[in-house]
Amino acid sequence: MEIRMMKFKFILIIGLAFLFAAPTYAQKEAFFLGSASGVGGRALSMGSAYTAIADDYSATFWNPAGLTQLRRMELFTSLSYLRYANDATFADETNSDKTTKTKLNSIGFAFPIPTYRGSMVFAVGYNKIRNFDAGFLFDRYNTNLNVQQTYNEIEEGDLVNWVLAGATELTPNMSVGVSFNLWRGEDDYTWDFLEQDTHNKYYYDNYTYNQQVFTKFQASNFKLGALYKLGFLGRLAATITTPVKITAKEKWNENISQIEDNDSPDEDYTDSNGGNWEYGLKSSWVFAAGAAFTLLPNIVLSADVEYNDWAQMRYTTEPPVGNDYSKNLNFKQNFRPTTTIRLGGEFTVPLLKTQLRAGLIRQPSPLLNDSEKADRNYITLGCGILLDKQVKFDVAFVRGWWEKEGIYLSNDFSDINEKIVTDKIFATMSIRF
Numbered sequence: 001m002e003i004r005m006m007k008f009k010f011i012l013i014i015g016l017a018f019l020f021a022a023p024t025y026a027q028k029e030a031f032f033l034g035s036a037s038g039v040g041g042r043a044l045s046m047g048s049a050y051t052a053i054a055d056d057y058s059a060t061f062w063n064p065a066g067l068t069q070l071r072r073m074e075l076f077t078s079l080s081y082l083r084y085a086n087d088a089t090f091a092d093e094t095n096s097d098k099t100t101k102t103k104l105n106s107i108g109f110a111f112p113i114p115t116y117r118g119s120m121v122f123a124v125g126y127n128k129i130r131n132f133d134a135g136f137l138f139d140r141y142n143t144n145l146n147v148q149q150t151y152n153e154i155e156e157g158d159l160v161n162w163v164l165a166g167a168t169e170l171t172p173n174m175s176v177g178v179s180f181n182l183w184r185g186e187d188d189y190t191w192d193f194l195e196q197d198t199h200n201k202y203y204y205d206n207y208t209y210n211q212q213v214f215t216k217f218q219a220s221n222f223k224l225g226a227l228y229k230l231g232f233l234g235r236l237a238a239t240i241t242t243p244v245k246i247t248a249k250e251k252w253n254e255n256i257s258q259i260e261d262n263d264s265p266d267e268d269y270t271d272s273n274g275g276n277w278e279y280g281l282k283s284s285w286v287f288a289a290g291a292a293f294t295l296l297p298n299i300v301l302s303a304d305v306e307y308n309d310w311a312q313m314r315y316t317t318e319p320p321v322g323n324d325y326s327k328n329l330n331f332k333q334n335f336r337p338t339t340t341i342r343l344g345g346e347f348t349v350p351l352l353k354t355q356l357r358a359g360l361i362r363q364p365s366p367l368l369n370d371s372e373k374a375d376r377n378y379i380t381l382g383c384g385i386l387l388d389k390q391v392k393f394d395v396a397f398v399r400g401w402w403e404k405e406g407i408y409l410s411n412d413f414s415d416i417n418e419k420i421v422t423d424k425i426f427a428t429m430s431i432r433f
Contacts, residue, residue, distance in 0.1 A: 036130045038062070039106050041078065041394030041428035045382020046344025047359020049302040051290030052227065052237035056430055057108045060123050060165040063239050063290070064177030065225035067121040067167035070432075073111045078428040080105040082131060087419045088138045088407070097137035103128060103158070105426060118169035130159040132187050136418070144412050146201045150194040151409055157187035157215075173229040183219040183244065188212075203264035210255040219246040234293035234300075241286035245316065250277045280316035284309050298348035306342070310335040310366035338364040344380070355384040357396075365402075373403040382426075390433055396426040 040058030043050035050058070054066025057076035084099040108125020136153035162184070167177030193209040225239040253274030260266050290304040313331045321327075344359035361378035382396035400422040407416040 035082075035084075035400060035422050035424075037080065037105070037398070037424060037426070038129070039078070039127045040076075041382060041396040041426045042346075042355075042357070042384055043396075044398055044424075044426050045357040045359065045380050045384075045394070045396035046302060046346060047342045047361050047378070047380050049290060049292075049304040049342040049344035049359060051225075051239060051288055051304045052235045052292035053290075053300070053302055054225075054227070054237070057110045057123055057125060058106075059167075059177070059225075060108065060110075060125060060163045060179050061127055061129070063225040063227060063237050064123075064165040064179040064223060065167050065175040065227040065237065067110060067123055067165060067177055068119040068169050068175040068227075070110050070112055070121050071119070072432045074109070075431045075433075076106065076108045076110070076125070076428070077104075077430075078106040078426055079103070080128070080427075081425040082133060083423040084134055085421045085423075086134070086136055088136060088416055089419070090138070090140065090413055090416045093140060095137045095139055097135040099133050099135045099154075101131065101133045101156075103131070106428075108163075118172070119175070120166070120168045122164075122166045124162075124164050126160065126162055128158050128160045130185075132157040132159075132189075138409065138413070138416065140413070141198075142412050146199055148196045148198045149410075149413075150192075150196075152192045152194075154190045154192075155187065157185060159183060159185040167225075173231075175227045177225045177227075179223045179225075181221050181223065183217070183221070183246075185217050187215045187217075189214070197261075200261075203261050203266065205259045205261055207258045208256070211252070212254075213250060213252040215248055215250045217246055217248040219244045221245065232294060234291065237290045237292075239288045241288075243285060244283045246281045246283075248277075248279055248281070250279075250320070251275075252277070277320040279318065279320055282314050282316050284312035298350060300346045302344045302346075304340075304342040306340040307337065308340075308366070309337040311337065334368050335366050336368045338366050340364070353386040357382045357384070361400075371405065373405060376400055376402045390431055392430050392432075394426075394428040394430075396424075396428075398422075398424040398426070400424075 038044055038048050039061040043058050043062060050062040054063040055069040057074050059066035080103055082101045086097045088095045106127045108123060110121060110123035113120045132155050134155045138151040140149060142149050162182040163179050165177060165179035167175055169175050191211040195207040197204055221244045222242045223239055227235055227237045229235050253272060256271045258269040260268050286308045288304060288306040292300060292302040294300055311332050314328050319327045340363045342361050346355050346357045348355050359380040363376040365374035378398055378400040380396060380398045384392060384394040386392050402420055404418040407418055408414050409416060
Protein backbone atom coordinates (compact mmCIF):
# COMPACT_ATOMS: atom_id res chain seq x y z
CA MET A 1 0.00 0.00 0.00
CA GLU A 2 1.49 3.29 -1.00
CA ILE A 3 1.06 6.59 0.74
CA ARG A 4 -2.04 7.94 -0.96
CA MET A 5 -2.00 11.26 0.75
CA MET A 6 0.07 13.85 2.40
CA LYS A 7 -1.40 17.19 3.31
CA PHE A 8 1.14 19.62 1.94
CA LYS A 9 1.79 22.60 4.05
CA PHE A 10 4.30 25.39 4.44
CA ILE A 11 3.97 27.88 7.25
CA LEU A 12 5.46 31.33 7.17
CA ILE A 13 4.77 33.58 10.10
CA ILE A 14 6.11 37.04 9.79
CA GLY A 15 5.32 40.18 11.64
CA LEU A 16 6.23 38.87 13.51
CA ALA A 17 8.04 36.72 11.17
CA PHE A 18 8.58 33.01 11.43
CA LEU A 19 9.21 30.21 8.98
CA PHE A 20 8.35 26.62 9.68
CA ALA A 21 8.81 23.84 7.16
CA ALA A 22 8.64 20.05 7.04
CA PRO A 23 10.24 17.70 4.55
CA THR A 24 7.02 17.15 2.59
CA TYR A 25 5.72 20.68 2.88
CA ALA A 26 4.98 22.87 -0.09
CA GLN A 27 4.42 26.58 0.09
CA LYS A 28 0.80 26.74 -0.92
CA GLU A 29 -1.72 26.43 1.86
CA ALA A 30 -1.10 28.92 4.67
CA PHE A 31 1.05 31.94 5.10
CA PHE A 32 0.43 33.19 8.60
CA LEU A 33 -1.09 30.18 10.27
CA GLY A 34 -2.16 30.75 13.83
CA SER A 35 -3.65 33.99 15.01
CA ALA A 36 -1.97 37.16 16.19
CA SER A 37 -3.42 39.11 19.05
CA GLY A 38 -1.46 41.89 20.66
CA VAL A 39 -1.30 43.26 24.18
CA GLY A 40 -3.93 44.71 26.51
CA GLY A 41 -7.67 44.37 26.93
CA ARG A 42 -8.35 48.02 26.12
CA ALA A 43 -6.33 48.00 22.90
CA LEU A 44 -7.77 44.71 21.67
CA SER A 45 -11.38 45.72 22.38
CA MET A 46 -10.85 48.87 20.27
CA GLY A 47 -9.95 46.90 17.17
CA SER A 48 -6.22 47.17 17.97
CA ALA A 49 -6.39 50.77 16.71
CA TYR A 50 -4.05 51.82 19.50
CA THR A 51 -1.01 53.39 17.85
CA ALA A 52 -2.13 56.92 18.72
CA ILE A 53 -3.52 56.03 22.18
CA ALA A 54 -0.93 53.69 23.75
CA ASP A 55 -1.16 55.21 27.24
CA ASP A 56 -0.33 52.14 29.35
CA TYR A 57 2.23 49.30 29.50
CA SER A 58 0.87 47.84 26.25
CA ALA A 59 2.55 50.76 24.45
CA THR A 60 5.65 48.54 24.45
CA PHE A 61 3.91 46.61 21.67
CA TRP A 62 1.73 49.21 19.91
CA ASN A 63 3.85 52.37 20.07
CA PRO A 64 6.66 52.78 22.61
CA ALA A 65 6.44 56.59 22.35
CA GLY A 66 3.12 56.39 24.20
CA LEU A 67 4.89 55.37 27.41
CA THR A 68 5.59 59.03 28.18
CA GLN A 69 1.90 59.42 29.09
CA LEU A 70 2.44 57.30 32.21
CA ARG A 71 2.98 59.47 35.28
CA ARG A 72 3.03 56.64 37.79
CA MET A 73 4.48 53.12 37.91
CA GLU A 74 2.24 50.46 36.43
CA LEU A 75 2.04 46.70 37.00
CA PHE A 76 0.24 45.01 34.14
CA THR A 77 -1.00 41.43 33.64
CA SER A 78 -3.36 39.71 31.21
CA LEU A 79 -4.96 36.29 30.64
CA SER A 80 -6.43 34.98 27.39
CA TYR A 81 -8.88 32.29 26.32
CA LEU A 82 -9.02 30.94 22.75
CA ARG A 83 -11.67 28.93 20.96
CA TYR A 84 -10.63 27.85 17.46
CA ALA A 85 -13.24 26.23 15.19
CA ASN A 86 -12.49 24.78 11.76
CA ASP A 87 -15.28 23.46 9.48
CA ALA A 88 -13.86 21.50 6.53
CA THR A 89 -16.34 20.92 3.69
CA PHE A 90 -16.08 18.60 0.70
CA ALA A 91 -19.08 18.11 -1.59
CA ASP A 92 -22.05 17.91 0.77
CA GLU A 93 -20.21 16.80 3.92
CA THR A 94 -18.68 18.95 6.67
CA ASN A 95 -16.27 17.89 9.42
CA SER A 96 -15.76 20.16 12.42
CA ASP A 97 -12.79 20.47 14.74
CA LYS A 98 -12.53 22.68 17.84
CA THR A 99 -9.54 23.70 19.96
CA THR A 100 -9.58 25.66 23.23
CA LYS A 101 -6.68 27.13 25.22
CA THR A 102 -6.27 29.36 28.30
CA LYS A 103 -2.94 31.11 28.78
CA LEU A 104 -1.05 33.89 30.52
CA ASN A 105 -0.91 36.55 27.83
CA SER A 106 1.22 39.34 29.33
CA ILE A 107 2.99 40.52 32.43
CA GLY A 108 4.95 43.75 32.56
CA PHE A 109 6.11 46.72 34.56
CA ALA A 110 6.45 50.37 33.51
CA PHE A 111 8.23 52.99 35.60
CA PRO A 112 8.74 56.73 35.05
CA ILE A 113 12.14 58.28 35.73
CA PRO A 114 12.17 61.64 37.54
CA THR A 115 13.23 64.38 35.15
CA TYR A 116 13.75 68.12 35.42
CA ARG A 117 11.38 68.68 32.51
CA GLY A 118 9.06 66.49 30.44
CA SER A 119 8.73 62.74 30.86
CA MET A 120 10.95 59.68 30.57
CA VAL A 121 9.51 56.18 31.06
CA PHE A 122 10.96 52.67 30.77
CA ALA A 123 9.18 49.33 30.67
CA VAL A 124 10.04 45.64 30.70
CA GLY A 125 7.78 42.67 30.16
CA TYR A 126 6.70 39.41 28.62
CA ASN A 127 4.01 39.25 25.93
CA LYS A 128 2.45 36.29 24.13
CA ILE A 129 1.86 37.82 20.69
CA ARG A 130 0.79 34.94 18.43
CA ASN A 131 -0.57 31.48 19.10
CA PHE A 132 -0.30 28.49 16.77
CA ASP A 133 -3.10 26.50 18.43
CA ALA A 134 -5.23 25.04 15.65
CA GLY A 135 -6.77 21.85 14.37
CA PHE A 136 -8.17 20.15 11.28
CA LEU A 137 -10.33 17.03 10.94
CA PHE A 138 -11.60 15.34 7.80
CA ASP A 139 -13.20 11.88 7.99
CA ARG A 140 -14.92 10.40 4.92
CA TYR A 141 -15.43 7.14 3.09
CA ASN A 142 -13.45 7.17 -0.16
CA THR A 143 -15.80 5.63 -2.72
CA ASN A 144 -13.06 5.46 -5.38
CA LEU A 145 -10.81 3.31 -3.21
CA ASN A 146 -13.50 1.75 -0.97
CA VAL A 147 -11.72 2.69 2.26
CA GLN A 148 -12.42 4.94 5.22
CA GLN A 149 -9.91 7.81 5.43
CA THR A 150 -9.32 10.12 8.38
CA TYR A 151 -7.06 13.17 8.28
CA ASN A 152 -6.23 14.90 11.54
CA GLU A 153 -4.01 17.92 12.18
CA ILE A 154 -3.06 19.29 15.59
CA GLU A 155 -0.84 22.30 16.20
CA GLU A 156 0.19 23.93 19.47
CA GLY A 157 2.61 26.66 20.43
CA ASP A 158 3.21 30.36 20.85
CA LEU A 159 5.34 33.24 19.69
CA VAL A 160 6.35 35.38 22.68
CA ASN A 161 8.53 38.40 23.13
CA TRP A 162 10.59 39.76 25.97
CA VAL A 163 10.58 43.51 25.60
CA LEU A 164 12.64 46.40 26.94
CA ALA A 165 11.25 49.80 25.95
CA GLY A 166 11.88 53.44 26.70
CA ALA A 167 10.40 56.79 25.70
CA THR A 168 11.00 60.47 26.28
CA GLU A 169 9.32 63.78 25.51
CA LEU A 170 11.19 65.95 23.04
CA THR A 171 8.68 68.79 23.44
CA PRO A 172 5.49 69.10 25.49
CA ASN A 173 3.56 67.72 22.50
CA MET A 174 6.09 65.38 20.87
CA SER A 175 7.30 62.02 22.23
CA VAL A 176 9.55 59.35 20.76
CA GLY A 177 10.26 55.82 21.92
CA VAL A 178 11.91 52.55 21.05
CA SER A 179 11.41 48.94 22.06
CA PHE A 180 13.86 46.08 21.73
CA ASN A 181 12.21 42.70 21.27
CA LEU A 182 13.67 39.27 21.90
CA TRP A 183 11.38 36.75 20.23
CA ARG A 184 11.16 33.16 21.41
CA GLY A 185 8.74 30.44 20.50
CA GLU A 186 7.87 26.81 19.93
CA ASP A 187 5.60 25.17 17.39
CA ASP A 188 4.54 21.54 17.83
CA TYR A 189 2.85 20.23 14.69
CA THR A 190 1.35 16.76 14.18
CA TRP A 191 -0.31 15.40 11.05
CA ASP A 192 -2.03 11.97 11.14
CA PHE A 193 -3.59 9.91 8.37
CA LEU A 194 -5.56 6.72 9.02
CA GLU A 195 -6.91 4.48 6.26
CA GLN A 196 -9.14 1.53 7.21
CA ASP A 197 -10.40 -1.31 5.08
CA THR A 198 -13.82 -1.26 6.74
CA HIS A 199 -15.52 -3.32 3.98
CA ASN A 200 -12.72 -5.90 3.76
CA LYS A 201 -11.87 -5.11 0.14
CA TYR A 202 -8.10 -5.60 0.59
CA TYR A 203 -5.68 -7.81 2.48
CA TYR A 204 -4.77 -5.14 4.98
CA ASP A 205 -6.72 -3.91 8.01
CA ASN A 206 -5.39 -0.37 8.37
CA TYR A 207 -2.65 1.94 7.24
CA THR A 208 -1.33 4.94 9.23
CA TYR A 209 0.99 7.79 8.41
CA ASN A 210 2.20 10.22 11.08
CA GLN A 211 4.29 13.34 10.61
CA GLN A 212 5.62 15.41 13.51
CA VAL A 213 7.59 18.64 13.36
CA PHE A 214 8.82 20.46 16.43
CA THR A 215 10.36 23.88 15.83
CA LYS A 216 12.11 26.21 18.25
CA PHE A 217 12.86 29.67 17.00
CA GLN A 218 14.43 32.87 18.17
CA ALA A 219 14.69 36.35 16.73
CA SER A 220 15.19 39.99 17.59
CA ASN A 221 14.16 43.38 16.24
CA PHE A 222 13.37 47.00 17.15
CA LYS A 223 10.25 49.11 17.00
CA LEU A 224 10.51 52.89 16.73
CA GLY A 225 7.59 55.15 17.55
CA ALA A 226 6.54 58.79 17.60
CA LEU A 227 3.45 60.45 19.07
CA TYR A 228 2.22 64.01 18.61
CA LYS A 229 -0.52 65.58 20.75
CA LEU A 230 -3.08 67.86 19.11
CA GLY A 231 -4.16 69.41 22.36
CA PHE A 232 -7.69 68.47 23.41
CA LEU A 233 -8.53 67.30 19.86
CA GLY A 234 -6.50 64.10 19.91
CA ARG A 235 -3.19 62.58 18.83
CA LEU A 236 -1.28 61.47 15.74
CA ALA A 237 1.30 58.66 15.76
CA ALA A 238 3.56 56.54 13.60
CA THR A 239 5.76 53.46 14.08
CA ILE A 240 8.48 51.69 12.13
CA THR A 241 9.22 48.03 12.84
CA THR A 242 12.60 46.73 11.70
CA PRO A 243 12.87 43.31 10.00
CA VAL A 244 12.63 40.31 12.28
CA LYS A 245 15.65 38.05 11.81
CA ILE A 246 14.75 34.49 12.72
CA THR A 247 16.81 31.43 13.47
CA ALA A 248 14.70 28.25 13.38
CA LYS A 249 15.83 24.88 14.72
CA GLU A 250 13.59 22.08 13.60
CA LYS A 251 13.26 18.40 14.42
CA TRP A 252 11.00 16.25 12.25
CA ASN A 253 10.04 12.62 11.95
CA GLU A 254 7.69 10.48 9.86
CA ASN A 255 6.20 7.11 10.83
CA ILE A 256 4.43 4.61 8.59
CA SER A 257 2.56 1.51 9.70
CA GLN A 258 0.43 -1.06 7.85
CA ILE A 259 -1.41 -3.82 9.69
CA GLU A 260 -2.32 -6.82 7.56
CA ASP A 261 -5.34 -9.10 7.79
CA ASN A 262 -4.87 -12.56 9.26
CA ASP A 263 -5.21 -14.11 5.81
CA SER A 264 -2.87 -11.66 4.11
CA PRO A 265 0.15 -13.06 2.28
CA ASP A 266 2.18 -10.08 3.51
CA GLU A 267 3.55 -9.23 6.94
CA ASP A 268 2.84 -6.09 8.93
CA TYR A 269 5.02 -3.21 7.87
CA THR A 270 6.51 -0.25 9.76
CA ASP A 271 9.04 2.39 8.80
CA SER A 272 10.25 5.74 10.11
CA ASN A 273 12.44 8.63 9.06
CA GLY A 274 13.59 11.85 10.69
CA GLY A 275 16.12 14.61 10.85
CA ASN A 276 17.07 18.09 11.99
CA TRP A 277 17.29 21.42 10.21
CA GLU A 278 18.43 24.91 11.05
CA TYR A 279 17.78 27.92 8.85
CA GLY A 280 17.28 31.66 8.90
CA LEU A 281 14.65 34.01 7.55
CA LYS A 282 14.22 37.78 7.53
CA SER A 283 10.94 39.66 7.31
CA SER A 284 10.24 43.00 5.68
CA TRP A 285 9.96 46.43 7.27
CA VAL A 286 6.53 47.30 8.66
CA PHE A 287 5.15 50.85 8.73
CA ALA A 288 2.09 51.98 10.70
CA ALA A 289 0.28 55.25 11.32
CA GLY A 290 -2.60 56.10 13.58
CA ALA A 291 -4.88 58.87 14.78
CA ALA A 292 -7.13 59.25 17.80
CA PHE A 293 -9.69 62.01 18.23
CA THR A 294 -11.75 63.10 21.23
CA LEU A 295 -15.15 64.07 19.84
CA LEU A 296 -16.73 64.75 23.23
CA PRO A 297 -15.27 64.48 26.73
CA ASN A 298 -16.50 60.88 26.86
CA ILE A 299 -16.08 59.67 23.23
CA VAL A 300 -12.80 58.63 21.59
CA LEU A 301 -12.43 57.33 18.02
CA SER A 302 -9.22 55.82 16.67
CA ALA A 303 -7.89 54.43 13.39
CA ASP A 304 -4.69 52.67 12.30
CA VAL A 305 -3.21 51.59 8.98
CA GLU A 306 -0.30 49.17 8.70
CA TYR A 307 1.72 48.51 5.54
CA ASN A 308 3.80 45.37 5.01
CA ASP A 309 5.44 44.34 1.72
CA TRP A 310 5.57 40.55 2.18
CA ALA A 311 7.38 40.09 -1.14
CA GLN A 312 10.55 41.50 0.48
CA MET A 313 11.02 38.49 2.76
CA ARG A 314 14.30 36.67 2.30
CA TYR A 315 16.11 33.58 3.50
CA THR A 316 19.32 34.46 5.29
CA THR A 317 20.66 30.89 5.03
CA GLU A 318 20.02 27.91 2.79
CA PRO A 319 16.36 26.86 3.25
CA PRO A 320 15.51 23.31 4.33
CA VAL A 321 13.94 22.52 0.94
CA GLY A 322 15.21 23.86 -2.39
CA ASN A 323 17.72 26.71 -2.51
CA ASP A 324 17.64 30.30 -1.35
CA TYR A 325 17.48 31.69 -4.89
CA SER A 326 14.34 29.77 -5.89
CA LYS A 327 12.65 30.34 -2.53
CA ASN A 328 13.41 34.06 -2.50
CA LEU A 329 12.16 34.30 -6.07
CA ASN A 330 8.97 32.62 -4.89
CA PHE A 331 8.48 35.36 -2.29
CA LYS A 332 8.80 37.98 -5.00
CA GLN A 333 6.43 36.28 -7.44
CA ASN A 334 3.72 34.95 -5.14
CA PHE A 335 3.37 37.48 -2.32
CA ARG A 336 2.14 41.05 -2.29
CA PRO A 337 2.06 44.15 -0.11
CA THR A 338 -0.89 44.45 2.26
CA THR A 339 -2.49 47.32 4.14
CA THR A 340 -4.27 46.33 7.34
CA ILE A 341 -6.98 48.69 8.57
CA ARG A 342 -8.04 48.95 12.21
CA LEU A 343 -10.88 51.06 13.62
CA GLY A 344 -11.95 51.53 17.22
CA GLY A 345 -14.15 53.56 19.52
CA GLU A 346 -14.62 54.09 23.25
CA PHE A 347 -17.52 55.58 25.20
CA THR A 348 -17.12 56.51 28.86
CA VAL A 349 -20.38 56.10 30.76
CA PRO A 350 -20.87 59.17 32.96
CA LEU A 351 -20.77 58.61 36.73
CA LEU A 352 -20.22 54.82 36.42
CA LYS A 353 -16.42 54.71 35.97
CA THR A 354 -17.05 52.33 33.06
CA GLN A 355 -15.92 52.41 29.43
CA LEU A 356 -17.63 50.58 26.56
CA ARG A 357 -15.59 49.76 23.44
CA ALA A 358 -15.86 48.28 19.96
CA GLY A 359 -13.71 47.90 16.86
CA LEU A 360 -13.13 46.35 13.44
CA ILE A 361 -10.05 44.90 11.72
CA ARG A 362 -9.48 44.03 8.06
CA GLN A 363 -6.29 42.06 7.38
CA PRO A 364 -5.73 41.09 3.72
CA SER A 365 -4.04 37.84 2.80
CA PRO A 366 -0.44 38.34 1.61
CA LEU A 367 -0.72 35.59 -1.00
CA LEU A 368 -1.03 37.13 -4.44
CA ASN A 369 -3.65 34.76 -5.84
CA ASP A 370 -5.87 34.42 -2.77
CA SER A 371 -9.49 35.51 -3.04
CA GLU A 372 -11.11 37.96 -0.63
CA LYS A 373 -12.43 35.03 1.38
CA ALA A 374 -8.88 34.44 2.64
CA ASP A 375 -8.72 37.95 4.12
CA ARG A 376 -9.03 37.94 7.89
CA ASN A 377 -11.82 39.97 9.43
CA TYR A 378 -12.28 40.73 13.11
CA ILE A 379 -14.94 42.37 15.23
CA THR A 380 -14.07 43.41 18.77
CA LEU A 381 -16.07 44.36 21.87
CA GLY A 382 -15.10 45.13 25.44
CA CYS A 383 -15.38 47.23 28.54
CA GLY A 384 -13.17 48.76 31.20
CA ILE A 385 -13.96 49.31 34.87
CA LEU A 386 -12.01 51.56 37.20
CA LEU A 387 -12.16 49.65 40.47
CA ASP A 388 -10.56 52.50 42.38
CA LYS A 389 -8.04 55.24 41.66
CA GLN A 390 -5.24 52.70 41.25
CA VAL A 391 -6.74 49.49 39.83
CA LYS A 392 -8.33 49.07 36.41
CA PHE A 393 -9.91 45.95 34.90
CA ASP A 394 -10.37 45.55 31.12
CA VAL A 395 -12.09 42.79 29.18
CA ALA A 396 -11.99 42.25 25.40
CA PHE A 397 -13.80 39.85 23.09
CA VAL A 398 -12.32 39.32 19.61
CA ARG A 399 -14.01 37.25 16.91
CA GLY A 400 -12.16 36.50 13.67
CA TRP A 401 -13.17 34.63 10.53
CA TRP A 402 -11.62 33.66 7.17
CA GLU A 403 -11.55 30.81 4.68
CA LYS A 404 -9.04 28.55 2.96
CA GLU A 405 -10.12 27.34 -0.46
CA GLY A 406 -8.90 24.50 -2.64
CA ILE A 407 -7.17 22.52 0.11
CA TYR A 408 -5.51 19.39 -1.31
CA LEU A 409 -5.53 16.14 0.66
CA SER A 410 -5.39 13.60 -2.16
CA ASN A 411 -6.45 13.16 -5.76
CA ASP A 412 -9.85 12.11 -4.46
CA PHE A 413 -10.19 14.98 -1.98
CA SER A 414 -8.58 17.91 -3.76
CA ASP A 415 -10.95 20.84 -3.36
CA ILE A 416 -11.77 21.17 0.33
CA ASN A 417 -12.97 24.44 1.79
CA GLU A 418 -12.08 25.40 5.37
CA LYS A 419 -14.09 27.99 7.28
CA ILE A 420 -12.23 29.15 10.36
CA VAL A 421 -13.71 31.11 13.26
CA THR A 422 -11.68 32.20 16.30
CA ASP A 423 -13.10 33.61 19.52
CA LYS A 424 -10.72 35.17 22.01
CA ILE A 425 -11.35 36.66 25.42
CA PHE A 426 -8.74 38.79 27.15
CA ALA A 427 -8.87 39.89 30.78
CA THR A 428 -6.36 42.56 31.82
CA MET A 429 -5.64 44.14 35.19
CA SER A 430 -3.37 47.13 35.69
CA ILE A 431 -2.29 48.67 38.97
CA ARG A 432 -0.76 52.14 39.14
CA PHE A 433 1.07 53.32 42.21
